[in-house]
Amino acid sequence: MASMKAQSSYEAPYSSTAPSTSHGVPQYMGDLPVQVNPNTGQQYVQVPRRGPPRLKGYLHLFDPHTVFKWQFPNFYRKPGYGYQKLGTYRHLDYFDREWVGDYDDRYISACDGRVSKLVVQAVDDIYDNTLNSTWRRTFIRNMAPFYLRLANWPLNHIDYARNGGPTGEDWPLIIGKWFLATIAITFVIGTPRSIEVPFRRGGMYDPLPYVYTGYPKVARNALEMENSRGDRLNETNPVAQRILRPRYLCFLRGNGQPAMTMNVEEWITQYKAERNLSYVFVAYTAEQFQSAEDLRVLHQMADAAARNAGVEAYWIGCSCMPDNENLEEDVYRICDVIRGAHSLAIAVGRPPNDMQGITTTDMMLQQWGRRIWTFPEVLLSPAGKEIRVYTRGADLMSPTLVPKNQFAARVWKQDAHVARQLVDHFEGNLILSQLELVTLALECLHNRETTQYLRGDHSYALMGLLRIRPKIDPTDSAFQAFARLSLANGSDQLLERLICVLPKSPNQPWHTMDDAWDTKLWEILPQECSIAGVGQDDTIILDGCRAANIRWKSFAPVAYNRIFSWKRWIAQRMLHLGGYVFWISIVLCAYMPLVGIPLFIYSLILMGLSPWLLRMLYLGKFWGTQGWFFGFEGYMDIDTIERQIFGGRLGRMKWTPHSSPLSRHHKNEHGECIPDDPTSDPATKALVESAKHAQPGEQRIFTIVDTGTMTATLIQAARPPICFLLAGAEGGMQRAIGCSYDWTTGTLYRETVIRLGTPVLDMMNRVPKVKIGFKRSMHPVKSLGEVGEAKGQQVC
Incomplete structure (x- = not known):
């Protein structure tokens, strides 16, 4: 077998x-x-048998496209694309140093805090064959200790992944290389000295020296607001007052006479009938009632609805919101009018110029239900009362009765299961949490149509379902309106959870909360972080995160701890003494053959065993490792990754089983979860291949190596994330947000989300407030030959 x-x-x-x-x-x-x-x-x-992959490493120096620079990494390849020079930008770093220059890809250096040009190491296929990036690329260097690389050289051609060990055809080459390695080791090992690197920063991951120095659009604390805005201390996110009754109502008169529209306060003063004030809320859509004749018929239907309900007035939008300075406030406070109504009546009719064959009451009602503003009207209508539907041209004394708890199944067919949960909540049958209410309502509202009046209309429609409602701000984007609403109501840290979601699709809008792991928003627990404010450009200000930098330019030697072993101690002494014994035995053979010959034979045995003894020095389990996040573009198998960092295949590194949507795993015969190579899935393998030719702004494949947990994770992102922010926990793991950095605005943008083991919490430092966005827009690009490389300078 x-x-x-x-x-x-x-x-x-x-x-x-x-x-x-x-x-x-x-x-x-x-x-x-x-x-x-x-x-x-x-x-x-079906993979051809070619042996383990070999990286060219420093042989890339002879490539014609490799360029030299003084700073490390000294050799790189220029990108194929450059950003158009639309202006000069300024950046203030953690130590108050200014950088001024053209737009380009940069990261925050963990060494000196500067915003430095991004250089990404890439596998050979990408480095040699593609010019599709806006960042510089460099080749992958083997950063393992030279001694261990030498000890593993005799075995480095064996493909363990495919064959499980050496085969018969491998042994002749192993013997030849072993002989050469013993000679080389004899010359390079002479004095006992440590080849292990020291721990840095107590073994913790590299910090993120980031600072946010701007003003938010809305802050939780008024002291953080910009004074020039003129906000008073209690009005950073001003709240709209609830109205106790409508400003205007249409009051019934004698039979055959049209209703009289009158200011409610004036009517109460004139008729002294405040206790008896009751009205029907009449809902309709302008798609079905547009002309003056349509509105006349609409009032007849509303009049009949009020008389059938036994009340003396009705509220209807076309007449009870006069065109004056309070119109905007009236539009977004209709929810209070519905809450105070006696009952809800819906007026429907065949739309003018009907091209869809809308002829029945159910079809008209479904068209009415597709409008965004009609959705909260049903939810907020009085509980326990049937909804009366009046159809134009039908008998107004016999309206269609629709039980509220059946409305979703009959009218909102496109999202009936979600909408029914909201109906049950407002009926008091199944109470949702604040987080569930907002999440489900936002999903339903974005499924509906609207003629946009303000960009935040969807959030303002949602606002009517919540207790606290911020005042309307016409300058709000859709996201800003929602964020202000969430801040005002608490919403069970909705925004803190939402930023931890990994979208199923790169183009998924922020309000679609579908997670790549199919996790619900309420299953994500914010990790000691909170929203401090809402940014000016669809961003949030997040406080309390733990963060770590990602090193893209190269691997680095990794420090580790092991327990003492007599085998390793003896192997070390034998190696260090082997060379001396050899030369001493040669001298003794000339003068004292009886002593020299046994020593000479002993030294030859030591020389022959030197690769094995040297490898033994590095064996043993790691009880602790230096935390690093290394990144490279493309894919390498786990053995090759381990060779580049530790010098050989030692079996210590593994793929993560469920950190990324690209992670794969299986159950062995003992019921244990075993991680698999992600490319063992043909679909992932194809994804890796196609990503090599991705254009700017498209998804690419990157690999993140975590030496803190000795794992590697394959991820998808449009840009290399320069850091990870820990902002939430889910399923027993931490959600780490991989962010790119737009240095021109000081904004971190979510590129991907991975799941890390909880122990990484203790290996990361906290960062102050960070400005983070959900999706980064693509700056215009052209070929590098057209726009030239970006230029800039340190000002101070």
Whole structure:
């Protein structure tokens, strides 16, 4: 079975997204055929036997496209695209140093706090063959200790991933390389000295030296507001007052006479009938009633609704909101009018110029239900009362009665299951939490149509369902209106949870709260962080996060702790003494053969064992490692990643089983969760291949190596995230937001979200307030030859 496996291919775990075979003909994933195991039915990728991947490393110095610079990394490749020079921008860093220059990709250096040009290490296929980035690229360097690389050299051509160990054809090469390695080790190892690097920053991850120095549009604390705005201390997010009764109502008169529209306060003063004031709320849509004749008929229907209900007035939008200075406030306070109504009546009719064949009451009612402002009218209508539907041209004395708890199934068919939960909440049958209420209501409102009056209309419609309502700000974007509403109501830290969501699609709007792991918003628990304010440009000010920098320019030597081992101690002494014994034995052989010859034989044995002894020095379990987040563009198998950092395949590094949507795992015979190589899924393998040719702004594949937990994670992002922010927890893991940095505005933008083990909390420092956005817009780009490289300088 083992030999059969060695000669065939690597069988990947089954994936439902993998292509299937048809009539025995294999489908292809990228350039690799997908086969089906006839015994198990599992799909796998037929990979040619080529041995472990080899990186060119410093051989890239001979590439014609490799450029030299004085700062590390000294060799890089220029990007294929550059940003158009639309202006000069300024950045103030953590230490109050100013940088002024053209727009380009930069990161915050953990070493000196400067905003430095982003250089990303990339696998050979990407570094050599693509010019599709706006950032500089460099090749991957092997940063492992030289001694360990030398000790592992005899075995580094063995493909453990495919064959599980050396095969018969590997041994001749192993023996030849072993002989050369023993000679080299004899010359390089002579004096006992430590080859282990010290811990930095107590073993913690690199910090993020970020500072936010701007003013928010809305702050929780009034002292943080810009004084020039003229906000008083109690009006940073001013709240609209609830109205106790409508300003105007249409009062009934004698039969056959049209109702009289009158100011309510004047009517109460004139008729002294405040206790008896009761009215019907008449809902309609302008799609169905537009002309003067339509409005005349609409009033007839409203009059009949009020008389049938036994009240003396009705409220209708076309007449009870006079065009004056309070019109805007009236529009967004209709919710109070509904709450105070005796009952709800809906007037429907066939729309003018009907092209859709809307002829029945149900069809008219469904058209009415597709409008955004009609949704809260039903939810807020008096509980326990049937909704009366009046159809134009039908008998107004016999309206259609629709029970409120059946309204969702009959009218809101597109989201009936979600809308029914909201109806039950307002009926008092199934009470939702504040977070559930806002989440579900926002989903339903964005499913509906509106003729936009203000950009925040969806949030203002939602506002009517909540207790506290901020005053309308015409300058608000849709997100800002929602954020102000969330701040005013608390909303169970909705924004803190929302920023931790990984969108299912890169183009998913902020109000769509679908998570890539299908997690509900209320399952994400904010991690000791809170919203301090709302930014000027669809951003939030987040306080209390833990953060860590990501190193993209290269790997680095990693410090680690191990317990003492006599085997390693003896191996170290034998290695250090081997060279001296060899030269001493040669001298003794000339004068004291009986002593020299045994020593000479002993020294040869030590030399022959030197690669094995040197490798033994590095074996043993790590009880603690220096925290690093390394990143590179593209994909490498886990053994190659470990060789670049630790010098050889030691079996310490693993893929994460469920940190990313691209992570894969399976259950072994003992019921244990075993992480798999993400590219064992043919769909992921194809994604890796296609991402090599992504254009600016499109999704690419990056790999994040976490030495704190000794794991690697494959991620998708449009730009390399320069840091991780821990802002929430879910499912026993921490949600880490991978952010790129727009230095021109000092804003961190969410590029991806991964899940990390909870122990990383203790290895990260807190950061002060950070300005973070949900989606970064793409700055205009052209080929680098057209726009040239970005330029800038340190001012002070």
